[in-house]
Amino acid sequence: MNVKNEKLAIKIDDLTVAYDYKPVLWDIDLKIPEGVLMAIVGPNGAGKSTLIKAILGIIKPIAGSVKIFGKPYKTQRAKVAYVPQKGTVDWDFPTTALDVVMMGTYGSLGWIKRPGQAQRKSALEALEKVGMLAFKNRQISQLSGGQQQRIFLARALVQNASIYFMDEPFQGVDATTERAIIKILKELRDAGKTLIVVHHDLQTVPEYFNWVTFLNVKGIASGPVKDIFNDDNLTKTYGINYKVAINP
Amino acid sequence: MSTAQIEIQLIAALAAMACAIPGVFLVLRKMAMISDAISHSILPGLVVGFFITQDLNSPWLILLAAVTGVLTVVLVEFIQKTRLVKEDTAIGLVFPALFSVGVILIAQNANDVHLDIDAVLLGELAFAPFDRLLVGNLDLGPKSLWVIGSILLLSLSLLILFFKELKMSTFDKGLATSLGFSPLLIHYGLMSVSSVTIVGAFDAVGAVLVVALIIAPAATAYLLTNSLKKMLVLSLLFGVFSALVGYWLAHWLDASIAGSMTSVLGVLFLLVFLFAPKQGVISAIFKEKQQRKEVSLLVFLLHLQNHEDPRERHVNHLQEHINWHRIQAKTVVDLAQKNNLIEIENQVINLSEKGLQFTEEALKYITTNKPTAIEDLKNKFFLFRG
Numbered sequence: 272m273n274v275k276n277e278k279l280a281i282k283i284d285d286l287t288v289a290y291d292y293k294p295v296l297w298d299i300d301l302k303i304p305e306g307v308l309m310a311i312v313g314p315n316g317a318g319k320s321t322l323i324k325a326i327l328g329i330i331k332p333i334a335g336s337v338k339i340f341g342k343p344y345k346t347q348r349a350k351v352a353y354v355p356q357k358g359t360v361d362w363d364f365p366t367t368a369l370d371v372v373m374m375g376t377y378g379s380l381g382w383i384k385r386p387g388q389a390q391r392k393s394a395l396e397a398l399e400k401v402g403m404l405a406f407k408n409r410q411i412s413q414l415s416g417g418q419q420q421r422i423f424l425a426r427a428l429v430q431n432a433s434i435y436f437m438d439e440p441f442q443g444v445d446a447t448t449e450r451a452i453i454k455i456l457k458e459l460r461d462a463g464k465t466l467i468v469v470h471h472d473l474q475t476v477p478e479y480f481n482w483v484t485f486l487n488v489k490g491i492a493s494g495p496v497k498d499i500f501n502d503d504n505l506t507k508t509y510g511i512n513y514k515v516a517i518n519p
Numbered sequence: 520m521s522t523a524q525i526e527i528q529l530i531a532a533l534a535a536m537a538c539a540i541p542g543v544f545l546v547l548r549k550m551a552m553i554s555d556a557i558s559h560s561i562l563p564g565l566v567v568g569f570f571i572t573q574d575l576n577s578p579w580l581i582l583l584a585a586v587t588g589v590l591t592v593v594l595v596e597f598i599q600k601t602r603l604v605k606e607d608t609a610i611g612l613v614f615p616a617l618f619s620v621g622v623i624l625i626a627q628n629a630n631d632v633h634l635d636i637d638a639v640l641l642g643e644l645a646f647a648p649f650d651r652l653l654v655g656n657l658d659l660g661p662k663s664l665w666v667i668g669s670i671l672l673l674s675l676s677l678l679i680l681f682f683k684e685l686k687m688s689t690f691d692k693g694l695a696t697s698l699g700f701s702p703l704l705i706h707y708g709l710m711s712v713s714s715v716t717i718v719g720a721f722d723a724v725g726a727v728l729v730v731a732l733i734i735a736p737a738a739t740a741y742l743l744t745n746s747l748k749k750m751l752v753l754s755l756l757f758g759v760f761s762a763l764v765g766y767w768l769a770h771w772l773d774a775s776i777a778g779s780m781t782s783v784l785g786v787l788f789l790l791v792f793l794f795a796p797k798q799g800v801i802s803a804i805f806k807e808k809q810q811r812k813e814v815s816l817l818v819f820l821l822h823l824q825n826h827e828d829p830r831e832r833h834v835n836h837l838q839e840h841i842n843w844h845r846i847q848a849k850t851v852v853d854l855a856q857k858n859n860l861i862e863i864e865n866q867v868i869n870l871s872e873k874g875l876q877f878t879e880e881a882l883k884y885i886t887t888n889k890p891t892a893i894e895d896l897k898n899k900f901f902l903f904r905g
Contacts, residue, residue, distance in 0.1 A: 324693075327696070327697045328696065328697070329693055329696045329697060345699075348697070348698065348699045351697065353693065353694065353697040355691065355693045355694065359691070359693055360690055360691045361547075361549075361690070364547065364689070364690045364747075365547075365741065365744060365745050365746055365747050365749075365750050366686070366690065366745070366746070366747055367745070367746070371690070374686075374687050374690070374691070374694060377683055377684075377687055377698055377700070378698035378699060380683070382681075382684065382700070383680055383681065383683075383684075385682075385683060386683070410745035426694075
């Protein structure tokens, strides 16, 4: 791995997750330096989403440790934002786009305290950034898939985190939204943030990302896209020859 | 109105309000049927509590019964987690088991006391004013009024304090977890409040009808609003409405108060279900019809644009070619004419200037297939407004 003296955003040691007896992630060791825009790629069932959930404590691993900036996640929550898959929530929930984005500020508020003008202002700014300000009072079920994804991104933006986790942000979104999202992600990276994105479209990996992790239950490889995004690793991960797909 | 009548209405209204609050969250969490399970399985808790305290309104009895309610939820989740049975089956297994224990306990030991199956199932609101809370010689009103009042106060305060947490963990459990809120704690908090509320309202409306008080106001409000706060307020209002109207309906029919209350709720839901402005069944049918008309208009105009030959654009020919019924064809032609999209000369239909512009834009809509584009089109051409 190509991590030398850079500061590590995330360090994972011997992480193992299993549902019942079935291992989903097996003995993962991973070092993610600060300031990278990283794709997690791997076939269906490779444990990509599970890896993110295990890092965030949403799923309890049976072994291993996760350190965020050298400390356990529990103490670092304020530095981490998470964009789950769109399908994990009920979009018929009676609430507006602005309200969903405001939820991103709840972490900094803690229990009981209510969001006020300051939280509203930062939510509006985030909505503007993702080009959704005009839809702020729209009921969330009235938004298209791409717009819903932008709302989720805006919600992560208001958390003003150092590390962003995104679970398939491009799934089911239109091309315009995809471009808008990747532009924002690159801006965040250039501002020194670390972004970890579960990604499906191998074709766009070199264009979008500068760091990549290959995953298939076990960690296959992790490093800069230009060094390790090659047929060898793709074949190791997907089990078939990917030459044609990537280098047409 | 006698004092007793006012007291009964007050108890009914407070019970309905107390049920509406957890009801909103249970409905949104798709857990409405767990309230059915809780309302039945608290029976053994009630009976055992009654043996110990000999008082149906004792706080200890309520607490004990509420614990049985939470236990139901734990058992259902435990069985479900084994993945041997599905959730609805798990619910169906747990609550009859606990309920039947309660029924046997009553039959065995409480034949001579004031606790019978009828009361358990349907409540006995009419008798509520007879059991008074006395401090010395001072009459403070019916005991059940104090009980349900305190429960309402408790759940209102919890709702106001933890509104943000309840909303977030109901909408997005993953976010709540990652931000350091404990959705599990909130879940069991909600289950405890639901159990306590059900036990409190149980006395008034019984095991079967309490479920209606929990689910119906929330389900009705859900059809009327897109805001959680409004949904809560509407649910509370519907609860109170059903209590008051239900009481007088029962008075008039000389029937069960709880039965009348829930009938009112049922009718209320039916009305909203049919006539709600945005999500009601009738509005949906109307909208679908409107949409079909809009699409027909588009098809018709594009056909005109596509065919230069006047023969193709003859009024009679159109009917054969597009294969529309005479009435449908007439509606569409009328609509197009009303919007100045076509001109008819000697039975031959031509697109007007506006019609030409419209079809050009419409073609763009069809090729990009963006739902927002059709809205723009409608706004731009002031279409479909009567």
